[in-house]
Amino acid sequence: MGSTILLAASGLTPVTADSPNAERIEDLYWVLCAIAGLVLLSVAVPLVLFVFRYRSRGRDRTIEGPQIHGATRLELAWTLVPIGLLVIALAFTFYKLPGITLEAQAGERELEIRVEGRQFYWQYEYPNGAIAIDKLRAPANTLVKLVITAPDSDVQHSYWVPGLGGKFDAIPGETNDTSFKAKVGVYKGQCAEFCGTQHAAMLAEIEVIPVDEFDSWLEQEAEAQEAGDSDLGEEEFLGACTKCHGPQGEGLVGPGLSSASVSDAENVAQIVRNGRGRMPAVGEEWDDRQMDALTSYLRKRFAEEGQSGG
Template sequence: MRPKLLATTALLALGPSIAAPAAWADGDDPGLGPEDPASPGAERIADTYWVITGFMGLVFLAVFVPLVVFVVKYRRRGRDRYADGLQVYGSTRLELTWTLVPVGIVAILIGFVVLALPSLNDFAKGYGGKTEEVTVIGKRFYWSYEYGNGVLTIDRLRLPLGRNVRLDVTGGENDVIHSFWVPALGGKFDSIPGETNTFYFVPTERGTFKGVCGEFCGLEHTEMTITVEVLEASEYDRWVREEAGRQRDGTSQLGRETFEGACAKCHGLAGEGDVGPRIAGNALIGDRDALVRLLEEGRGKMPAVGAGWEDRQYDALFDYLEKELGQGGDADGS
């Protein structure tokens, strides 16, 4: 019993320190640490993580190294099982040490957090200069992004490198709380119906950053993914201008994005059915009024995915549905 207990304790204590380097060797993602930060706020958060982890490592060693030494040094060595040990009454120096050292460690950690993290508050006021504003709406089970010039995208957010970004994160009417969370860019910002949380940051790396809804929100929660593409500012400006034109004249991918983001997660990419019924070829696809009512009100396990949509988004979706899933179209999405 005793050796088994000891082995289990040792495994529990050492497991993570064995697993961490193994995960490290696997690829460049250590698995246990934060993602490589791609904004100043995310950098502060990562710094805090590593400082606290460093102290945790020191405390771990300060406890376990003496523990192992004492287990070996003071083992029984054939002494009588009931022999009394050395009687010790107090040690002012030792007691002061084990009181003051932890207090000092906690003071350092608090100091670090108080000094390093207020910059997150500064970010809450923005950095000055030109700001790109995007309204982010979290709904079951997709993210809707509306840019300053009216462009809409679903699940995929594009942003300019090196410019102030202000995300106004809010929830859909009658929806539940979701949480906008892209670890490489910053902390979590809840999307709450009727309230707006503002998230300021500056993307400092080009590339694609992944996130996911950070709030367990229901049936297709895990499908509520976030993709942020950071483009060169000039490339972004061109895209957002041209996309506005495409969305005006109906040649954009808005219909496809809306279907893939707001419908396909339950009905399948070809409308073949998944957690929701098959809808390819369904008569409702040709009956716009009835379908709008269904999308605005929801039914049973289907949320009101279209509540609050503007006509242009319905137009784009109907174009897509009629082409791809209508009674005339084929159901394999080609």
């Protein structure tokens, strides 16, 4: 379908669906798009034709047109056809809707991951306690259930990775579930609910990798985070801090960070947990493991930059 490719290239259509639930959403999009297109044409084309066909051609404006009463077939048609179209749209929607939530078959593995929307990053928690920020890793061809929420102290966000499904609100204190099942690949998404100054920087990414690779990575990652020698601190800095303090900590929406401002771990932890002035409490519910990862990363990073004169 050449026209489909053309539309897709122009960015007017949804991205290609790569999960069964997203495929259903895509199917719905195309059927509703076709019906809406049909309606548009059936109104717009006669409108343009009539404008030319029945224009006044210099006749006096006071001359009345022919008085026509009743056109039963026409009236029936413009009542029944729209009803028929709405019934088709409704029936097709209800036919496709149930499959938008994926259910695990008997004995099928299901991995549940908690997703928290926060100003201005996504925090993921795996069943074994491992944490990831912004970038989620997931096993291929496995049912992954996302439990989406936000901390009470935060604002509302919306988790959206279009290739893998619809938008789901991340509401403080409430949970919304969605799921996906995808092939190996990288799927991009973003926050779809305006949530503050750095909303546009609230990007999400899901990297789907082979199951074996995923399982061993997850185990190692949890152990490394427990032992305090993972990349969690760097992930936290990039995801939770640089969006305001700049990619190099040079300052953006917030002030620049320096070895002086981050050397006191207690002080940093206090600011990150409670916020300060215009800085939100970005790490309000972070546990000690998360906070230690951040503070030790910051100390190392800014000490190095101090030596190199940057």
